[in-house]
Each structure stands twice: as structure tokens, then as C-alpha cells.
Amino acid sequence: MASNDPLADRVKGYPKRAGQIELRPEVAIFRRFGALNAENLLSKGTGDQHQLQLVYRIRETLKLYNKALIQQSQILAYSEPNQWDLTYLQNFLQNKYVMGVPFSGPDGSLWGSVPARKNYSPDLITLTPRQREDPFSGWVVEKAITRLFCCLRFKKPSRKHGVIGYEDATVLKITYWIMSILASLILIAFIVVLYCVPSMPTRLDVISAFNVLISVSLIAFTNAKRAEVFAITAT
Template sequence: MIDPSLSPIEGYPKLARHMGTYSECAIYRRFACLNSQNLLYFQAELTHLEQKLRRLEAADLVSTGENASIYSKDWYWLNNSASEENSEQLETVRAIRGRLKEYNDVLIQQSIISRLADPNTLNLRSLQNWLERPDMGNLALIGKDRDTWGASDEPLSHNMDLLATKSGGDSDAFSTWVSQKLVYWLHNIFWHRLKRVDDAESGICSYEDKTLQKYTSNITTIVASSLPILAIVVLNCVVAINARLGLMALFTVVFAACLSFFTNATRGEIFIATSTFAAVEVVFISTNNGMSSAST
């Protein structure tokens, strides 16, 4: 039995446990404006240092010093200028080196952060509801960050500057619809009577992504195998050539729509697959029509 004294207290500890347990609720501020402003400051500082370096290079080139005129041609003398009085160019180079490393690191981090997905509406609402319920988050946060996730009555008001560490991968439209809409709807209708709660305190139920992916994959396979067969059967039952051509156009459009909805196929892949499907239909119609004409 878990010692109650070890349970996280209200506030950040309890919220952290909830986010750690349900990774889809791990939603944080992106700080896009601050990150951009930080990069702009680095960029401005480096611009000043770059201009300073160019002035020093030009001045040293015409300098009457012993080795200053060859600093731009031989790194050895520039690196050893620290022992001389004219070491400002070397100091500037070293300052640029440090700032440039920081700038590149921040730039790469920002590039990675910008690719993290926005939280979907369902997960954001779930987190907002958890924060507001007295037996869960209980609105325990009282600092300036208490409104980070908005409120349940304004679910999208703060979505622009939020990110989710778990994006759900590159899901197709069908899988996204099942996980975010259909499962939620079915759970509210009758699955809540059958599904065991994960946390007795909060009453939260969760569904494994692998299980949902398994079912959506099976449905996609059934649709993919049934549509060509259905098209052939229907076209075989129709005699009039104009009706066949109309049905061929309809099945081709449906096939392309299914590719877009059930898969992550690119535009080029959809175009190629649809063209192949249409070509098969044309061959079938031509062959079948020729056989019908020969029999008459």
C-alpha cells in the first residue's frame, strides 16, 4: 500500500505527476516571442562584433607594427599577438567565437522547439478540466503562470504559444479522428461503463495508442481491399457505357479521397495511385465491353 505521505501535494508536484503519468497532457509554454527576441539580441551583438572585426582588420593591414599587416594572412602571428600590444583583433575574434557558439546552440534549439506540435484541443481541454476540478488540480497554482493553460470555457485562447512534448506522431486524418473524436464520443455513450479507470482518485480513463493504431490499421486494410473489388463488381453489373464511365469517375474520386483520409500519402503518391486505379478501371471496361460486343 502506498504511503499517503508520499503522495504529491497540490501545486507543481501534483501537476508534474499528472503530466508524467499522462504524457499527452505534458503541455508547456513555447515562449516563441522570447526565443525570437533572444536570437535577435544575439544577432545584434554579433553584428556589432563583426563590424568591429572588419574595422580592426583594415586598420591592422596598414599598420606599421611588426606583424600586424599579416594577421589576415597568417593565423600564427594573429594568435601570438596576445603577447604584443596590438591584441585587440585577437580579443575580438575570441569574443565572436564564444558568442557565435551560443547563437548557434540557441538557433538549433529554437529550430527543434519550432517543430514540436501544438497540443490538440482534446488534450488541452483535458488538462484544463484537471486543473479546475477540486479533487484534482484544484486551481492550486497562484503564481503568474497560473493562466498558462487558459480555462475550460476558453479552450483555445492560449493555444498559440503552447507545445506538446508528445505529438502522437505523423498520424493520418482517420487515426486522428478516431483518437480525438470517435473514442471520446463512444466513451461518453457506453464505454465508460466497461472501461476500468486508471486512477481511482481522478477517475481518468486512458486508451493505449497501440490499441487504437491496431484497430485503425485493420479498418484501413479492409477499406483498401474492398474498394477495388467493389468497383469491379459494380462496373460489371452495369451495361450502359455512359453509366460505366460515370461510375468509374465516382470510384476514382472515392479512391483518391480514401488515400488522403486513411493514409499519409503525399500528393505525388496519391496522383500515381489514383492514375493506376483509373487505368485498371479503363482496361476492365474496355475488355468487358469488347466481350459484350463480341457476344452480341
């Protein structure tokens, strides 16, 4: 029976433990040596020569350990690459008119490829992550806009990027206006419907329906947290 262990090729012990951290950064759990660090701060350099040498050795070891711990924390804080950007990079690397011969060395599959989009290294990070907006804007930027490229066929290629494209800032401005208008229309529609409905039970149904609509709109068109969504819909 074939093994489903993604780390089957790693040596058991610390190498396999490190591989698990690569797959699940949340299990990067280490000691902070709180007492030893505090003792290092409290140490005044008193004691005999042997004790001082031991203190200096501990201090140097702690310095290296703490530095590595901080670096690891900073590295884990980096975001994963956006799927849109990763796809663009894959297309760029395998464009024979731009890159010529694709990478064929050990790093050939580091970013995946056009035939195998998902076959990229699981520990990729991006130094300049794409700005994360609300779910609706993210969907428009990454998904919907690609279907509108037919409208850009008469547009000249960008002097900066060399291809026909669009700026995220422009798309986000459009989605901002759409969401602002939609928010106003929901409120206007709510008032008009309540005015036109004479029956009190029906009005209660309308209020319930619009309450659900507001909750869905907050989730789809804003970055509101769960507590904020609950507080707004409950009041």
C-alpha cells in the first residue's frame, strides 16, 4: 500500500520535524528559555573566573538562539503568494519568446509549471503580497476581470510590464463605487418596501429578509470581523 506521508523522503527525527513545520507553520513550537534569558539579564558579571566563562558561553548561545528564533518568526509572518501572481509567474517562466528555454535544473519545478499549476513548492513566500481587499473585490481582481480581457484587445501593452493588463487600483476604485451604490440602494429599497407593505406580519418578514441581506452584504463586500457582523445585524 502506497504511503500518504508527504515527508516520506525525509530522515526521521529533526529533518522530518522541520518538514512538518514547513507544511504546517502553526506547529513551529520552540522553547523561549524565559528563566535563562532573565538570568542573563540579571547577571552582573560577578563570580569566579570559571563561573564568568560559563555565563559568557550561555550568553553567546542564547544570543544565537534568540536571533534564529526571531528570524524564523519573521519568515513565518510572510504571506503565501497569490494564486494569480503565481500563475502569471508560471506563464512568464515558460514563455519561449521571453525566457527561451525553461528552467531544467533542480529549481525547475520550484514555482510549478503551466501543465502542472499545483506542482510548486509548499513553502513559497512573497516579499510584497498583493493587498487583500474584501471578498467581492478579490473575486473581481482575480477571477472576473480575466473574462473581460476581450474588451482590452484594442488596448496597447503596458510600457512597464510589456503586456496588456490593468492596475489593481483602478479595479478597486470601480468595486468601491459599486459597493457604495449598492449600500445606498439596499437602504432605499428597504424603506420603499416597508412603505408599500401594509400588513404588519409581512413587514416583519421583510425586515427579516433585509436583515439577512445586510449580513450577507457585510460578509461579501467588507472586511468586517465576525463580531462586527453580529453586532450590526443584531441591532
